[in-house]
Amino acid sequence: MIEQALYRLLSTNSNVLALVSTRIYPSIAPQNAARPYVIYQQITEQDIAKNNDGPGNLPAVTFQLDAYAETYAAARQVASAVRALLRPFRGAVDLAGSPTVSVRIAGVTIVRTTDFNETDVTPKLHRVSRDYRILYAE
Numbered sequence: 513m514i515e516q517a518l519y520r521l522l523s524t525n526s527n528v529l530a531l532v533s534t535r536i537y538p539s540i541a542p543q544n545a546a547r548p549y550v551i552y553q554q555i556t557e558q559d560i561a562k563n564n565d566g567p568g569n570l571p572a573v574t575f576q577l578d579a580y581a582e583t584y585a586a587a588r589q590v591a592s593a594v595r596a597l598l599r600p601f602r603g604a605v606d607l608a609g610s611p612t613v614s615v616r617i618a619g620v621t622i623v624r625t626t627d628f629n630e631t632d633v634t635p636k637l638h639r640v641s642r643d644y645r646i647l648y649a650e
Contacts, residue, residue: 519536548579554574558571575646601617
């Protein structure tokens with residue numbers, strides 16, 4: 513359900529929507545997708561043991577979120593909108609508009625940021641890739 517919560521956060525945020533509209537895809541974008549767009553995919557998952565600083569036994573997942581655009585500036589702008597949404601976010605995400613089904617996000621940290629030039633596609637694309645570690649409870 514964490515994937516659904518992440519998609520819901522991205523697809524309901526006005527700043528992200530203003531840049532990518534509904535072009536938020538799991539794993540891979542459709543061929544010839546309009547740009548800019550965002551791709552998300554889970555790359556790791558682990559349980560975090562209880563410690564003195566916070567909640568314990570929360571799953572932690574790492575998602576890679578890639579912002580693709582035809583210019584570097586546009587890719588950075590999309591990645592910045594995603595960061596502005598996710599980095600400070602803590603709270604419940606209601607799924608499918610239902611307050612009875614939700615995921616509680618306890619914290620989000622950025623693990624890695626990398627910029628790429630996708631030169632093997634036409635037109636050439638710029639990609640800003642960030643890995644976000646999300647602690648959550650379902």
